[in-house]
Amino acid sequence: MGLISGLLTFPLAPVRGVVWLAERIQEEAERQMYDPATVRRHLSEVDQAQAAGEISEEEAAELQNELLSRMVSGRGGSP
C-alpha cells in the first residue's frame, strides 16, 4: 500500500526495467523505515502495546532495540 503510493509520487519516467524499479522500491521502503518520525511512532506503539499487556517486556525490549538500531548514525551500527 505504501509502496504503491510511493511509486506514484515519483517523477514520471520511462520504465527502466525491473532492477531499477526494485531499487526504487527498496529505497522507498528504507527511507520510511529509517525515517526518525516513523521510528519514533513505532517506539510509541510498542510502549502502548506493552502497557496494554499485548506484548511482554522481553518482546518490547527486542522490538525497541531493533528500532533504536535504526537510529544509530551510519545505519549499520548495533548497540
Next chain:
Amino acid sequence: MTVTPQGAGPSAQRPTGGGLADVVDLILDKGLVVDAFVRVSLVGIELITIDARIVVASVDTYLRFAEATNRLDLYDKGGKGLPELVQDMTEGGARKGAESKTRGVLDAAKETVHDALTDREERAEEEDERYEEARAPHRRRHGERER
C-alpha cells in the same frame, strides 16, 4: 517520571511509569549539550541520533485519514453491524488509549460506543438537520448524557 500510581499493573513499565518513547524524546532531544562546556576531553563515542522530527504528512497519511473518514459513516444500510463496531471501538481504544491518568481504556471505549448508540437513534430521525446544526457535536452529546 510518574504517569500512573506506583505499582499499578501492566501500564507501569518502569518503576516510575512512562515509556521508552518518552525517554527518547527527553534525553535525546533536550537537556544541556556537553559540547558547550567540554572540548579537549570529550570522548567521541558513536551515538544514536535523532534528527529534527518535524511531522511531514505523506501520501500514506492522507490516504489513512481518508479511509478513517470513510469508515465513519455508520448508518448506511450496508454499514457494519453493532458487534463489529464494538470490536473496532475496543481495539481502537486499546491501541491508542493505553495510558490515562484517571480513566481505564475500556471505560473510554464503552463511552464511545454509548455515544455511537445515542447518535444512531438521533440520526435515524434527523439526519439532514444535523449538518446544519451548531458546531461541536461532541459537547452537545455529552451535555445530554447523564453523568
Next chain:
Amino acid sequence: MTVEQEEGTDTVDAVCYVYGVVPADAGLSGGLKGTRGGEVFLVEEGDVAAVVSEFLPSGPLGSREDLLAHEGVVSAVAERTTVLPLRFGAVVTTPEAVAEEMLVPHHDWFAKALKDLKGRHEFIVTGTYVEETVLREVLEEQPEVRRLQQSTRDMPEEAAYYDRIRLGELIVQALEGKRQADTEALMEALSPHALAVAPREPKDEDTAADVAFLVDDGDRSRFEREVGELEQSWEGRIRLRLLGPLAPYDFVPQPQEV
C-alpha cells in the same frame, strides 16, 4: 575530590559518563547504578557537582538499556535535589577532566542555574485526539470534506485515488488548525499554575497538544488538579496524559544566555 580509578586490564581505558549537574551538598542514594552498570558518584567542585559514572567503552551508545540507565539516574537524582540534566551521550575522558573542563570554568553559571530551578520540576502534558470525534467535527465544519467523503466512500480503493488524497489533505490541514487551538487552550488553562511554558514538537497527526510546564513544588497540587479538570472537560475528544515530576529538561538555560 579523589576518584578511584579502575585497574585497566587491557588497552581500553574507562571513560566517564556525565548525567547532570547538582549542588555540591546534594546526597546521592547509595548504590545507584548507571550506564553499563557503573556506580554513580559525584565529582565536586566548589558549590556544584557533576553526577557521573565510569564504564569501558565498547560499541555505540544507544541501546534500550543505555537510554533507560541514563534516564533512571537523572530521575533518581531529581527526586532528591535540583539537577541540570545533560543530553544523552555526554562522555568525558576522566572525572578529573569533568572537574577541570566543565565545572571549574562554568562554576558560577551552573550555580546560578541550579539556584533558579531549585524547588521546581517539569511536567509534560500530552493530548491525543479521539480520532472519530474530531473527524466528525471536520465533516460537520467543512462541506468540501463532506462532499469528498460521500463521493469516495463507495468506490473501490484504486478509484478516486486523487480525491482520497485531497480528502486526507484537507483533514490533516483541519487537524493542524485544531491542534493550534487546543494547544492554546491547554496552555491557557494550565499556565496560571506554572512558572514557564514550553510547547513541544507534535509527534504525529493525532497529537492535540504537547506542552512542557515548569511548576513550583508549592503549586503542584493545583496544577495536577487543573489537569484533571481539563481531562474531564475534554473527555471523548482529547485524551490527556501527564508525565512528571521530571528534571527540567525543557527549561535549562542555554549557555550563551549567561
